[in-house]
Amino acid sequence: xxxxxxxxxxxxxxxxxxxxxxxxxxxxxxxxxxxxxxxxxxxxxxxxxxxxxxxxxxxxxxxxxxxxxxxxxxxxxxxxxxxxxxxxxxxxxxxxxxxxxxxxxxxxxxxxxxxxxxxxxxxxxxxxxxxxxxxxxxxxxxxxxxxxxxxxxxxxxxxxxxxxxxxxxxxxxxxxxxxxxxxxxxxxxxxxxxxxxxxxxxxxxxxxxxxxxxxxxxxxxxxxxxxxxxxxxxxxxxxxxxxxxxxxxxxxxxxxxxxxxxxxxxxxxxxxxxxxxxxxxxxxxxxxxxxxxxxxxxxxxxxxxxxxxxxxxxxxxxxxxxxxxxxxxxxxxxxxxxxxxxxxxxxxxx
Numbered sequence: 001x002x003x004x005x006x007x008x009x010x011x012x013x014x015x016x017x018x019x020x021x022x023x024x025x026x027x028x029x030x031x032x033x034x035x036x037x038x039x040x041x042x043x044x045x046x047x048x049x050x051x052x053x054x055x056x057x058x059x060x061x062x063x064x065x066x067x068x069x070x071x072x073x074x075x076x077x078x079x080x081x082x083x084x085x086x087x088x089x090x091x092x093x094x095x096x097x098x099x100x101x102x103x104x105x106x107x108x109x110x111x112x113x114x115x116x117x118x119x120x121x122x123x124x125x126x127x128x129x130x131x132x133x134x135x136x137x138x139x140x141x142x143x144x145x146x147x148x149x150x151x152x153x154x155x156x157x158x159x160x161x162x163x164x165x166x167x168x169x170x171x172x173x174x175x176x177x178x179x180x181x182x183x184x185x186x187x188x189x190x191x192x193x194x195x196x197x198x199x200x201x202x203x204x205x206x207x208x209x210x211x212x213x214x215x216x217x218x219x220x221x222x223x224x225x226x227x228x229x230x231x232x233x234x235x236x237x238x239x240x241x242x243x244x245x246x247x248x249x250x251x252x253x254x255x256x257x258x259x260x261x262x263x264x265x266x267x268x269x270x271x272x273x274x275x276x277x278x279x280x281x282x283x284x285x286x287x288x289x290x291x292x293x294x295x296x297x298x299x300x301x302x303x304x305x306x307x308x309x310x311x312x313x314x315x316x317x318x319x320x321x322x323x324x325x326x327x328x329x330x331x332x333x334x335x336x337x338x339x340x341x342x343x344x345x346x347x348x349x350x
Contacts, residue, residue, distance in 0.1 A: 001177065004234040018230045025237030026220065029182055032240050032248070033153065034160055038219030039190075041183040042233055046150045047074040049167025049183035050117070052223055053146050054078035056193040061086030063114040068092045068100055070315070072123040075148035079117050088112070097274065097314060098122020099281075102133040109137075115144040120158065121151040124312045124320070125274040126285025128152060135162025144189070153182075154243055155284045155326070156252040164189045170232075173284065173326065176239040180232035183223055190222065199225030246327060254327040258334055259286040262323060265338035269345045274320055287312065287322045290345060295319035298344045305340050 004021070007014045022042070030037045043049045059082060067079045069091045079089050090108050092100055100118055109116075116138050121128040131147065138145040139162050146165040149158060153166075154173030160166070166184035170176025185193055195202055195216065202217050202225045216222045243251065256279065263273065263286060274287040289295050298321055299311050310322040323337065 001231045001235040001238070004231040008230065018228070021237065022228055022230070022233050025233050025240070028237055028240045028244070032244055033158060033166075033182070033184065035184055036187055039184055039187055041185065041220035041223040042180070042228065042236075043167070043183040043223060044169075044179060044181050044229070045074075046148055046167050046169040046181055047078070049165075049181060050075055050146070050148060051078045052183060052196050053165045053167065053193065054082060054117075055196045056223075057115070057144075058192075058194070059085045059087050059114065062088070062112055064088045064090050064110060064112040066090045066092060066105065066108050066113060066116040066118075068094070068098065068118060068122075070094070070097045070122065070124070071119045071148065072150075075117060075119050087114075092118075096127070096276075097125040098127040098129075099125070099276065100127070100129050100134075102130055102137055105134050106137055109141055109143065113141070113143050115146055117146040117148070119148040119151060120153070120156075121283035121285065123151055123285075124314065124322070125276075125287050126151075126283040126322075127276050128156070128281050128283040130280070132159050132162060138162065144192075151285065152283055154239075154251075155255055157248050160184065160186070165193075170236045170239065174236070174239055175242065175326070177232045177235035179229055180236040182236075183220075185220070185223070193223070195223050195225065197225040201226050251327045255284040255325060256282055258325040258329055258331065259284065259323070261331055262286060262325075262334040262338055263288075265335065266341050269342050271341070274314075284326070285322055285324050287320045289318065289320045293345065295321050298341060301340050301344050302337070305336070307337055307340060309337075 026040050030040050065079045065087055067076055067089060092104055092108055094100055118129060135145045144164045147163050149166050149168040150172050153168040164186050168182050170180040171178040202222050203214050204217050205211060271288045271290050276282055302309055312320045312322050
């Protein structure tokens with residue numbers, strides 16, 4: 001990223017070099033997620049990709065889109081906004097936040113369902129949905145399937161076979177910079193999606209002379225309207241190379257081991273967990289609270305001990321602590337977190 005910024009600061013004529021780096025990053029990202037090269041676009045944050053999907057499809061008055069109101073707002077508002085076109089948003093109800101099963105989705109499907117839009121894992125509770133089963137269900141019904149993958153991409157492999165669209169920012173599990181992100185559009189679905197933003201890059205013009213007819217660029221460039229944020233994409237490329245070197249399968253196993261170790265350490269202290277127990281539904285997120293002690297007190301103690309966690313709230317305004325270790329974290333660090341939390345249950349805050 002620093003090299004890209006220095007080039008831009010000293011010699012703007014090296015644009016071809018930046019394009020070469022972007023092409024290499026596209027190849028690396030495609031390899032990492034198991035996509036074809038022409039199925040990858042660089043669109044910025046997750047919300048940019050999801051909005052490109054929501055606003056790029058042709059909708060008919062009466063169409064239905066299925067979503068979950070307790071997903072992160074970036075994967076809710078683009079679908080609610082379609083109500084202006086006469087589209088009805090069907091909200092899935094789950095026993096616990098984010099626990100969306102194929103059975104719940106199947107019950108919500110109707111003849112008017114055009115698209116199912118879900119997160120690969122819930123940002124609050126961490127429940128990881130069965131993408132393959134839900135995607136297969138959608139395919140059998142002729143329904144499109146869109147996935148907000150920011151809470152798993154980089155931590156767990158994602159089978160793209162039954163996914164039509166996917167969007168994910170790079171700043172979380174991919175370890176990339178904020179502002180870089182991926183939009184995946186299955187090759188067979190590319191013609192269904194109209195670019196929301198049109199510019200001089202996704203509509204090629206020889207010698208920069210505009211033509212009367214709009215013909216979109218091939219591949220992922222179709223959804224990239226103009227100048228790139230070179231430094232952010234450079235960071236995405238470097239981060240993806242690091243993840244490939246570590247090994248996607250090993251990363252997921254490591255993360256699940258870390259969160260399970262922490263859970264086993266703190267469960268005897270009376271904590272209750274929002275995150276699921278079944279391994280197939282677990283993600284890198286472990287969310288918990290103590291029924292007798294406010295979560296913000298634990299948060300203060302953790303901060304004083306140089307531990308970074310997140311405070312999250314449910315619709316009943318209950319506060320939860322969310323711990324999200326990555327593969328580079330250690331079991332000693334999990335033990336350290338557990339020790340601070342256990343001390344907190346005896347109100348010995350440091």
